[in-house]
Amino acid sequence: MTDTTLDNTVPAARTSPFPLKKAAALGALLLALLAAPIAIGDQFISHIFITIFIFAGLSTAWNIVGGYAGQLSLGHAIFYGIGAYAGVMLMNMGISPWLGMFAGAAVSVVVAVAISYPCFRLRGPFFSLATIAFLEVFRVLALHLREFTGGATGLMIPLKFGWEWMVFRDRTPALLIAFGLLVVALAVAWWIRSHRLGFYLVATRERQSAAQAAGVNTVKVRLIAVSASAALTAFIGTFHAMYLTFIEPAAMFSLTMSIQIAMFALIGGLGTVIGPLVGALFLVPLSELARGWLGAQALGLHGFVYGVVLVLVVLFMPNGLMGILSRYLGNATPQRGTQSASVAATPRAAERPPIGNDILIADHLDKHFAGLHVTNDVSFSLKEGEILGLIGPNGAGKTTVFNMLSGFLKPDSGSVKVRTEDGSWQAPLTPGDFAAIGVGRTFQIVQPFAAMTVEENIMVGAFHRYRDVNDAREAARETAFRMGLGPWLHAEARGLTIGGLKRLEVARVMAMKPRILLLDEVMAGINQTDVRRAIDLMLSIRDSGVSIIAIEHVMQAVMSLSDRVVVLNSGQIIAEGKPQNVVRDPHVIEAYLGKEFTHAQA
Amino acid sequence: MDTFLQVLASGLMLGALFAIVSIGLTLIFGIVKVVNFAHGEFLMIGMYLVYLITAKLGLHPLVTVVAVAPLLFLVGVATQRFIIQPLMSARDDHIQIFATVGLSTALINLALLIFGADIANTPPGGLRMPIQIGPVRVLLGQMIILLASAALVVGLRMFLQRTQTGRAIRAVAQNRAAAQLMGINVNRIYMLTFGIGAACVGFAAAMVAPLYPTSPTIGTYFVLTAFVVVVLGGLGSIGGAFAGAMIIGLIDSFAGFYIGSDLREVAVFGVFLLILILKPSGLFSERLNLSHVSP
Numbered sequence: 001m002t003d004t005t006l007d008n009t010v011p012a013a014r015t016s017p018f019p020l021k022k023a024a025a026l027g028a029l030l031l032a033l034l035a036a037p038i039a040i041g042d043q044f045i046s047h048i049f050i051t052i053f054i055f056a057g058l059s060t061a062w063n064i065v066g067g068y069a070g071q072l073s074l075g076h077a078i079f080y081g082i083g084a085y086a087g088v089m090l091m092n093m094g095i096s097p098w099l100g101m102f103a104g105a106a107v108s109v110v111v112a113v114a115i116s117y118p119c120f121r122l123r124g125p126f127f128s129l130a131t132i133a134f135l136e137v138f139r140v141l142a143l144h145l146r147e148f149t150g151g152a153t154g155l156m157i158p159l160k161f162g163w164e165w166m167v168f169r170d171r172t173p174a175l176l177i178a179f180g181l182l183v184v185a186l187a188v189a190w191w192i193r194s195h196r197l198g199f200y201l202v203a204t205r206e207r208q209s210a211a212q213a214a215g216v217n218t219v220k221v222r223l224i225a226v227s228a229s230a231a232l233t234a235f236i237g238t239f240h241a242m243y244l245t246f247i248e249p250a251a252m253f254s255l256t257m258s259i260q261i262a263m264f265a266l267i268g269g270l271g272t273v274i275g276p277l278v279g280a281l282f283l284v285p286l287s288e289l290a291r292g293w294l295g296a297q298a299l300g301l302h303g304f305v306y307g308v309v310l311v312l313v314v315l316f317m318p319n320g321l322m323g324i325l326s327r328y329l330g331n332a333t334p335q336r337g338t339q340s341a342s343v344a345a346t347p348r349a350a351e352r353p354p355i356g357n358d359i360l361i362a363d364h365l366d367k368h369f370a371g372l373h374v375t376n377d378v379s380f381s382l383k384e385g386e387i388l389g390l391i392g393p394n395g396a397g398k399t400t401v402f403n404m405l406s407g408f409l410k411p412d413s414g415s416v417k418v419r420t421e422d423g424s425w426q427a428p429l430t431p432g433d434f435a436a437i438g439v440g441r442t443f444q445i446v447q448p449f450a451a452m453t454v455e456e457n458i459m460v461g462a463f464h465r466y467r468d469v470n471d472a473r474e475a476a477r478e479t480a481f482r483m484g485l486g487p488w489l490h491a492e493a494r495g496l497t498i499g500g501l502k503r504l505e506v507a508r509v510m511a512m513k514p515r516i517l518l519l520d521e522v523m524a525g526i527n528q529t530d531v532r533r534a535i536d537l538m539l540s541i542r543d544s545g546v547s548i549i550a551i552e553h554v555m556q557a558v559m560s561l562s563d564r565v566v567v568l569n570s571g572q573i574i575a576e577g578k579p580q581n582v583v584r585d586p587h588v589i590e591a592y593l594g595k596e597f598t599h600a601q602a
Numbered sequence: 603m604d605t606f607l608q609v610l611a612s613g614l615m616l617g618a619l620f621a622i623v624s625i626g627l628t629l630i631f632g633i634v635k636v637v638n639f640a641h642g643e644f645l646m647i648g649m650y651l652v653y654l655i656t657a658k659l660g661l662h663p664l665v666t667v668v669a670v671a672p673l674l675f676l677v678g679v680a681t682q683r684f685i686i687q688p689l690m691s692a693r694d695d696h697i698q699i700f701a702t703v704g705l706s707t708a709l710i711n712l713a714l715l716i717f718g719a720d721i722a723n724t725p726p727g728g729l730r731m732p733i734q735i736g737p738v739r740v741l742l743g744q745m746i747i748l749l750a751s752a753a754l755v756v757g758l759r760m761f762l763q764r765t766q767t768g769r770a771i772r773a774v775a776q777n778r779a780a781a782q783l784m785g786i787n788v789n790r791i792y793m794l795t796f797g798i799g800a801a802c803v804g805f806a807a808a809m810v811a812p813l814y815p816t817s818p819t820i821g822t823y824f825v826l827t828a829f830v831v832v833v834l835g836g837l838g839s840i841g842g843a844f845a846g847a848m849i850i851g852l853i854d855s856f857a858g859f860y861i862g863s864d865l866r867e868v869a870v871f872g873v874f875l876l877i878l879i880l881k882p883s884g885l886f887s888e889r890l891n892l893s894h895v896s897p
Binding site: 066070072118119121122124125126128129130132133134136137140141143144255259262263266270299300301302303304306307308309310311313314315318 | 685697829862874882
């Protein structure tokens with residue numbers, strides 16, 4: 001079972017999180033882990049390995065939420081406890097824990113969704129605090145509902161032995177089941193990490209708004225992750241209850257255990273597939289042995305060592321053991337080189353397609369921020385194949401208009417309508433709707449997914465069109481080369497210069513192949529040569545049939561690119577027309593340079 | 603009616619206890635923006651110090667504040683300097699949470715190592731004497747906690763509003779980079795704030811120790827409630843923490859009496875979750891800047 005799941009990895013892709021060699025190494029490691037205790041045949045050794053498998057499994061499941069999605073749950077024992085109680089309670093009613101497992105998982109998924117959905121808007125520590133609070137509530141309720149849970153006295157499982165009941169006199173079958181559960185958890189974690197879902201989760205973790213703009217349904221992907229994680233945790237909880245033969249609220253819904261689960265993942269390597277396994281492999285024997293050797297002599301010594309190790313790991317190896325391993329194995333980050341290489345010269349299409357009919361209409365957009373009237377009755381339209389420049393002095397409301405044109409802000413009144421490919425008109429509401437209908441946007445303040453490589457960043461955009469990782473990767477590479485980002489495909493986005501990040505921003509949205517492109521100051525802060533190349537690039541994008549609205553302060557670009565210009569000042573449109581005419585409009589000059597200047601000129 | 607008044611009074615006294623423990627936490631949370639899971643353990647250290655000083659030297663517990671608060675100040679400064687500061691620029695705040703969780707685990711077990719699992723009873727020094735106010739009866743020590751926490755709120759507010767250092771602290775809380783550009787030594791301010799936050803706990807310990815038995819895990823009992831109080835009161839709002847603590851104290855007391863003592867925590871955490879989800883800025887937030895909530 002292991003081999004088939006693991007050998008399916010994509011060998012071609014260099015940055016796939018799980019290339020063939022690594023998969024083979026992991027397979028060998030897992031088999032060795034299973035073979036060792038069976039070969040030794042000692043009860044205590046087997047117990048330690050079962051504990052390793054259980055905690056590695058729990059931690060791997062946690063990592064899907066805490067690592068990939070970046071939602072630092074410290075209440076994961078909720079799902080473990082639900083699995084345990086479901087298993088034991090059903091077994092007392094004569095139902096096999098193999099079925100109880102699924103009952104526990106089903107309840108866990110419902111609970112996980114109900115808990116997480118309202119908590120997703122909480123960031124970092126607040127999400128953690130909320131999960132802790134939920135955990136406490138569950139623990140207290142388990143204590144309180146004595147008739148079901150046995151309260152503080154806990155529950156014993158009836159002594160029925162055999163595979164059917166998941167309870168054995170011998171350790172070996174338990175070892176096999178624990179191992180099987182770990183493999184399932186690893187397989188799910190690996191599958192998620194190497195498919196679209198995993199990219200979406202990491203993108204959401206890194207930059208929620210940029211992920212939304214790339215068409216990611218950020219709530220949905222995180223709910224899927226939480227559900228998968230909760231179900232896996234509950235499976236293991238059921239099994240562990242059978243292994244322990246006795247459960248009680250304090251041990252099942254324990255904060256210490258929740259922290260431990262998270263800690264293994266952190267020490268192993270947050271967000272990596274096998275980090276949690278490595279962490280558990282390293283720490284479980286350490287703590288079991290310490291408990292055995294030190295515990296008797298000095299109460300608390302092993303806990304003290306544990307805590308100190310945790311602090312030291314956080315301080316000196318924040319990427320965990322996996323970080324050290326990969327450095328040791330020479331998976332260093334690819335050389336950066338200079339980043340001044342510019343946008344590749346793009347051959348221009350011989351002829352630009354004619355400007356067509358309206359494709360996007362902003363209809364009487366009104367927006368207030370408290371007392372400030374940010375946009376006041378803004379109406380304009382974008383025609384197919386056109387470049388519309390949106391200019392205006394600082395604070396005119398340009399970016400607010402963009403946020404309304406892409407679903408990030410809802411107008412107080414008025415609406416945005418977009419013509420779909422089949423010619424009908426729709427009024428999308430959320431960023432996801434806008435992305436689905438073919439509206440792509442960039443952000444004025446660049447929003448890279450910092451921990452991802454350039455290629456992966458662009459892939460997040462490409463996934464909008466392709467479900468398959470390889471297709472998305474190919475599309476991303478093509479886009480990267482077109483945007484002059486080819487040499488940095490495998491560099492982490494955080495290492496790019498501002499010019500590189502601006503290009504990455506455009507590349508990501510281009511990979512979505514939008515029909516309408518909203519560019520927010522993509523030329524600000526880049527040098528003259530790059531501006532000229534960016535202008536060429538925008539023209540070639542336009543010639544490929546994309547309609548563009550560009551906010552821009554670089555007048556050179558505005559004048560040479562725009563077919564039409566809309567001028568915004570203090571939330572109102574003060575001029576609209578051909579660029580040459582607009583810049584001579586006295587209202588526009590006044591808005592930019594003040595009344596005195598207009599008088600002086602007159 | 604008398605029962606009701608007694609429950610009310612107990613709630614207020616409990617609220618005062620939560621307040622005096624939470625004020626330091628809200629300072630650290632609101633200004634250094636670090637979730638200090640080891641806060642409860644600071645209290646535990648303080649209580650053991652009070653215990654040691656009173657038991658060995660025979661001093662009155664309230665007197666120990668002159669030694670315990672400065673010692674805790676140093677503990678706070680050291681924590682900030684050697685654990686939090688190196689992580690200030692860390693990629694995400696997960697890392698800091700784990701660091702303080704690790705510190706908390708280490709401190710609990712260190713106490714276990716030194717003092718054993720048995721509880722240590724600080725000599726009450728007359729603070730457990732009941733006093734009768736009309737129909738209700740409270741302990742002298744509880745009254746002192748109420749007065750002391752009120753004094754702490756007023757004192758800290760004056761410090762933050764009126765002094766140059768206090769202004770610098772508030773400036774750093776609002777915009778770290780801008781404060782740095784104005785010539786404020788941000789790292790020093792963080793150390794100072796963390797130190798003051800910890801010193802507040804030392805101050806609290808001198809009053810809490812005579813009433814509550816000290817044990818290695820006493821901190822975990824308080825820390826979750828303290829977080830509830832801080833979020834309820836609004837991050838970094840000292841007055842808010844005081845009011846939030848009173849509300850939680852009352853909820854705890856009334857839920858314990860009218861619903862069942864084993865469900866008190868459900869009521870407290872239920873309220874916490876509702877606030878977190880429905881009004882994450884807290885009930886009395888002074889600022890609109892909510893870095894912890896997505897738009």
